[in-house]
Amino acid sequence: MTMSESGGTYIDNFPAEARVVRSALYSSFLALALGGLFGIIQTLHRTDIYRFIESDMYYTVLTAHGVFLVVTFTIFFLVGVFTWAVTTSLDRGVEDIRFTWLWYGLMTIGTVMAAAAILAGFTDSIDMSADVLFTFYAPLQAHWLFYLGLVVFVVGTWLAGADWFRSWWAWKQENPDERIPLPTFMVLTTMLMWYIATIGIAVSILVFLLPWSLGIIDSVNPTLTRTLFWFWGHPVVYFWLLPAYMMWYVMLPKISGGKLFSDPLARVVFILFLLLSTPVGIHHQYLDPGIAEGFKFxxxxxxxxxxxxxxxxxxxxxxxxxxxxxxxxxxxxFGWLKALPWRDPVFAGMALAGLMFAAGGFSGMINAGMNINYLVHNTLWVPGHFHLTVGTASALTFMAATYWLLPQLTGKALWNRSVALVQVVLWFLGMTFMSNSMHRAGLLGIPRRTAEPQYQGFEFEAGVGSVAELDFQLALGGALLAISIVLFLANVVGTAFNGRSDDLPANEFAETLSGPEDSPQVLDNLKLWTAIAVVLVILAYSFPLMSIVDRGGLYGPDISPFPVSIETLSLLAFTLEQYTTAAIATTGEFVQTTLTGVIR
Amino acid sequence: MGQAIEKPEEKREIGHDEYNPVGTLALILLYFVLLVFLWFFMYFVEFLGNDPTVVGTVVASGVVG
Known part of the structure; x- marks a missing residue:
């Protein structure tokens, strides 16, 4: 792979970009600190170990925990690491650094607006709140500032994507015959997925939730806003995960002392995520009565x-x-496992994150099964699952990657490697306790999103152990995670105040055993994959959305300012069906030739 | 403090054709066995008892229906 000629650190080669990436990462860590604080409050509260807030404030805490961690922490990290990936792999700076600061600024302003609305919920002196949880669909309603903040934030991410596409187009003019470098390919496919996914949330906020919170419309159709939320709410989990995947593909092999096994396979993986991330959101709504079983299937x-x-x-x-x-x-x-650099916090963190993800894979399969989902729906099992995925596969990988990135971005050596190693191991241990107890508690039917999951005249029966034991494990795990966050932040601050070091490794990523030249050119045809992705989304969503609007009205069952006639709907449905069948038939051939080429 | 990454001590170069990832295969088989076990276990958790999803006992007698 091509690297900077100088072979220096990132800040040597791209000092202006390093500042933006650093700012994005620091913003992300600030959100981690806040989100983590609300996490431990929540853990101690619901296990009834230490309650110092009123239970009616629990939703404010839960919203802050969710939004700061899965929107602010993850996405600010993503834009930072993606900027690093594009500039490093194309070996060119961004086209216009002012534009880069513009999208960073928009994301920051959006975050401040949404955060103000959420945090105002803690005081009665301001008539504002946004206790709507991360899953901010109706009927829960937030102050308009929350929705507007989200809009500004998402527009910022759109512009960030435009910035990276612009870099790629400029690079392509100068290198017309070259394959897209793998890290850039991963960034571009992830962003294409994000553009498709955010259509759902843009419509949900701009057409329904924001006008509703401003009093412009009186009511909304809750099933419709839920469905539009999950249209975005599932692909967003891959928006959290794909930066972690990227680091596993482009950094982990190098840190292990080897090369990436297959560049073509990595490309296929990211294309599959572009195609399949969005047309699946309804699997979050298996228990929604307003959606027919067939669509769920x-x-x-x-x-x-x-x-x-x-x-x-x-x-x-x-x-x-x-x-x-x-x-x-x-x-x-199995002996080869001992030869891996387990004492390197970058490696240990990423490898342990991957191991946790394998466990999360199993609970994910349970969630995804329509019938088995009934067992765990809305129970503590579900937070148990996503603390393995976004809470470990993503978060722990981001923290481990920081130990490599931060010296690159600051030109300063990591403050303390031993603390870093202890930190990643503590995260792994803490999450083992917490997630294990959450999964088991979910199987007993203990609900999620509940301040006091204790009921008069009712006791949950634990098959193995006891509910008190599960609570203890949950609190112990939460405490270890909180300590881990403190150690992480200490290392970030310590590094920022370190002196400059001349002894840092060059800014490089993994070489490959089998490179892009071993894969068919069509893998880099982003237009084709985007077109197929759009067709799949239309197939998966047009009929469910039409039937939801048909049943409940566009603006809810009470008022229907835009009368929807069944005749026009079925005509539209018929045209869509004809259209998509034709499109699938032509793309089908493409897919077949591609797959044979890839598998060969 | 040292560098952010320890320099891997490469002992030998293994190329594309000489590399055979048998260890990966071994791990994947292990994961597969674990998944099969967990699915099997799930059968006992969910279906064998034939109980409703929320499992528990109502202790008080004065529950209004």
Whole structure:
């Protein structure tokens, strides 16, 4: 892979970009600190170990925990690491640094607006609140500032994507015959997915929730806003995950002492995520009465296909690590694991995150099954699941990656590697306790999103252990995670105040065993994959959305300012069907030739 | 403090054709066995008892229906 000629650190080669990336990462860590604080408050409250807030404030805490961690922390990290990836792999700075600061500024302003609305919920002196949780669909209503903040934030991410596309187009003019470098390819496919996914949330906010919160419209159709939320709410989980995947593909092999096993396979994985991330959102709504079982079944089928790219990733990433281990002298079927650099916090953090993700894969399969989902729906099992995925696979990878990135961005050595190693291991241990107890509690039917899951005249029966034991594990895990966050932040601050170091490794990413030249050119045809992705979304969503509007009205059952006639709907449905069948038939051939080319 | 990454001590170079990821295969088989076990276990958790999803006992007698 091409690297900067100078072979220096990132800040040596791209000082202006390093400032933006650093700012994005610091914003992300500030959100981590706040979100983590609300996390431990919530853990101690619901386990009844220490309650110092009123239970009616629990939703404010829960909203802050959710929004700050899964929107602010993850996405600010994403834009930082994606800027690093594009500039490093194209070996060129951004086209206009003012534009880069513009989208960073928009994201920051949006965050401040949404955060103000959420945090105002803690005081009665301001008539403002946004206790709507991260899943901010109706009937819960937030202050308009919350929705407007989200809009500004999302527009910021759109412009960030435009910035990276602009870099790629400029690079392509100068390198017309070259394949897209892998990190840039991953960034672009992820952003295409994001553009499609955010249509749902843009419509939900701009057409329904924002006018509703401003009093312009009187009511909304809750099922419609839920469905539009999940249209975005599932792909957003891949928006959290794909930066972590990118680091597993482009950094982990190198840190293991080896090379990426297959560049073509990595491209296929990201294309599959672009295609399949969005047409699955209805699997979050298996228990919604307003959606027919058939539509749910289609969502389930798509979801099961979505396991494929994650399993492909498990194979490619582990095979790349094994390559490193064998080059370092590892032998045997399992003995090679000992040859991996477990004392390196960057490696240990990412590898442990991957291991946790394998466990999250199983609970995800349970969630995805329509019938089994009934067992765990709305129970503590579900937070148990996503604390393994976004809470560990993403978060722990981001923290481990920071130990590599921060010296690159500041030119300063990491403050303390031992603290870093303890930190990643503590996260792993803490999450083992917390997530295990959450999954088990969910199986007993203990609900999620509840301040006091204790009921008069009713006791949950634990098959193994007891509810008190589960509560203890949950609180212990939460406490370890809180300590881990403190250690992480200490390392970030310590590094920021370190002196400049001349002894840093060059800004490089992993080489490949099998490079892009081994894959068909069509993999880089982003227009084709985007077109197929759009068709799949239309197939999965047009009929459910039409039937929801048909049943409940566009603006809810009470008022219907835009009367919807059944005749026009069925005509529209028929035209759509004809259209998509034709489109699928033509793209089908493309897919077939591509797959044969890739598998060969 | 040292560098952010320890320099991997590469002992030998293994190319594309000589590399055979048997360790990866071993791990994947292990994961597969674990998944099968968990699915099997789930059968006992969910279906064998044939109980409703929320499992528990109502202790008080004065529950208004």
């Amino acid at each position: 289609i969502a389930m089928t798509n979801t099961m296909f979505l396991l494929l790219p994650s399993l492909l990733t498990a194979f490619t990433v582990v095979a790349s690590m094994e390559h490193g281990a064998r080059q370092r002298g590892g032998t045997g079927y």
